[in-house]
Amino acid sequence: MKKCTSCSEVFPLIFFAVSKKSKDGLHIYCNDCNRKKASDWYKKNKERVSKSAKDKYVKNRDKKKSASNEYYERTKDARREKLRESVIAWAKANPYKRAQAKARRRAAKISGTPSWLNGWHKKQMAWFYEAAHMMTATSGIEHNVDHIHPLQGSGFCGLHVPWNLRAIPAKINSAKCNRLPPEDAHLSWEGA
Numbered sequence: 001m002k003k004c005t006s007c008s009e010v011f012p013l014i015f016f017a018v019s020k021k022s023k024d025g026l027h028i029y030c031n032d033c034n035r036k037k038a039s040d041w042y043k044k045n046k047e048r049v050s051k052s053a054k055d056k057y058v059k060n061r062d063k064k065k066s067a068s069n070e071y072y073e074r075t076k077d078a079r080r081e082k083l084r085e086s087v088i089a090w091a092k093a094n095p096y097k098r099a100q101a102k103a104r105r106r107a108a109k110i111s112g113t114p115s116w117l118n119g120w121h122k123k124q125m126a127w128f129y130e131a132a133h134m135m136t137a138t139s140g141i142e143h144n145v146d147h148i149h150p151l152q153g154s155g156f157c158g159l160h161v162p163w164n165l166r167a168i169p170a171k172i173n174s175a176k177c178n179r180l181p182p183e184d185a186h187l188s189w190e191g192a
């Protein structure tokens with residue numbers, strides 16, 4: 001048992017934080033009083049704390065950004081593998097949902113492919129897939145074939161035609177999701 005010097009109550013030792021400064025190794029205030037004093041101090045010194053935090057951020061911004069980039073580069077393969085494993089595990093646990101998603105994508109591609117496409121158009125489309133494969137092989141950065149106007153876009157449906165395709169890095173393609181390019185946002189019927 002120990003007496004708090006702030007509220008003068010007697011508490012079991014687990015009610016006191018560890019402190020290297022005191023002889024018994026415990027703080028002189030109980031946890032509740034300690035929190036209250038810290039909160040009061042923060043309220044009185046809010047501007048000082050804010051300025052100190054800003055100064056610290058500005059001083060260490062480049063160092064922190066560099067460390068963050070290093071960490072990202074060091075762990076990206078492990079994260080990618082972990083994501084891949086989780087997707088595979090999800091697909092095994094949810095085979096019907098996976099089949100449904102694949103069927104929906106195939107149907108969108110089929111319904112987005114006009115019947116008037118000729119052999120030359122189909123060769124042009126194949127060229128985009130070949131180009132994406134070659135860009136991945138030469139640069140080491142994964143590339144996908146992107147539909148500029150998405151097949152299943154929100155408020156817009158594009159066609160599966162050569163002039164709606166492009167080979168771009170997979171990272172940019174996945175960030176784009178099913179959104180229209182900003183310059184074509186006015187074409188969407190959403191919110192009309």
